[in-house]
Amino acid sequence: MSEQKMTQDIEMNVTDHLSELRKRVIWTLVFFIAFFIAGFLYVEQIQAFFIKDLPFELNMTSPGEIIWIIFTIASLVAIIGTLPILSLQLWLFIKPALTPKERRVSLSYIPAIFLLFLGGLTFGYVVFVQLILPFLLSLNNGMFNEIYTVERYFRFLFRVTIPFAVLFEIPIIIMFLTSLGIVNPVFLVKVRKYAYFILIIIGTIISPPDFILQLVVAVPLIILYEVSIILSKVVYRKKLENHRAFMETDDENDTSV
Template sequence: MTAPDDGGEGSLFDHLVELRARMLRAIAGVLLVLVALLPFTSQLYTWVALPLVSRLPAGQQMIAMNPAGAFFAPIKLAFLVAVFIAAPWLLYQAWAFIAPGLYKREKRLALPLLTSAVALFYAGCAFAYFLVLPMVFNFLLHFKPDIVAITPDINAYLEFVLVIFLAFGISFELPVALVILVLLGWVTPAQLKEWRGYAIVGIFVVAAVITPPDVVSQLLLAIPMIGLYEAGIIAARAVAPKTDAAAGDSAGSGG
């Protein structure tokens, strides 16, 4: 009786030590990237502010509502960019910790899902920066009253942009979420196809809730999500168990 208990305690202790080591490596990776970015905090903020600043009338610029804002906003942005850049390293540390406990099929599916999740999040943020933010600011500046001068606070602007980035980055994970639901057996590809109409309505509701209150950003989030929903159905069919895939095909042909 004593040996199994000691073995269990030893195994738990080994896992905790491994978890601590992986967390320290993850933190060290983020700090290393952050140190490399610190000399470029001003350039980073200028780059993030470009979609708005480039559309302001001549002579208008951003302001800091409190004296420390001009210092802390770029530092906060540098830290977030460091986490963004180090995301593959962070996921690798998580993968290295959980992979030994997975079966071969789980490993074969988990790694592509993690890679796809990172790529889709990056794609969502890039879509938001290069397309959504310019169109949103064009819309907002075009319809503002002429007597209103826009002088945005740098902290308020950063929070606004971060909300947009998170909204689009997380929303672009929709195909991965659908594939996981199918792998867990909670839904089938046939059900996802059958629920397409409800999904489209739900997508527009979600877009209206998590984006700023303007039509442009809501449409720019909802339309890609509809396409991603269709991509999720296709990917789910590829990874679904054969019985589910066959059932989905027969249900589709019957319909």
């Protein structure tokens, strides 16, 4: 009878968790759709911002291009707007399993995730507009007639900016993995040269084949990795202090008994 009751309790717990997860997913989808609609309504203003300072005109080669750019911009707005909501829903889902201190610490990650994502997008856009695009335009030097299409321009723009937005999350990811015990500062320092190599490859992929531009792109990524090591040391130190305090409290309890 007890085994049957245990089985029923486990099934109820699984059902409760699935129900809670479904609720969190539904809330996230609701906000995603809402932000998508907002991006759809303001797509002309957003598109005008991206092309206002271009030294050339954009052309269309097919009606499908305008549909693609509308849905792409609306989706990007939805992703940016939903990111803090998604982070909050994940936090609410795992909240019951966290201690009060872990709740406070993990909750502070949510605005950091959002701000770093925006920072990465902004940095990528500035690098694209101020460095990459002028460099590519200078290569032609009047040799050929230039025809720039809407789809190809925005594809290239997003190819540069979105990776930066994702890579700027490295410090938060490292802090989270350190708090889980998956990585530690010693490991990060040990694999530093391999991390540099990977980041330089990423910078080479994102930027045009020019050493200066590749350096401009790669250096901020390397700085982000170094900042991640510093933050990992802070998290790891606090983790050790908490563990030491817990062990001392446990020893005192054993002694009193």
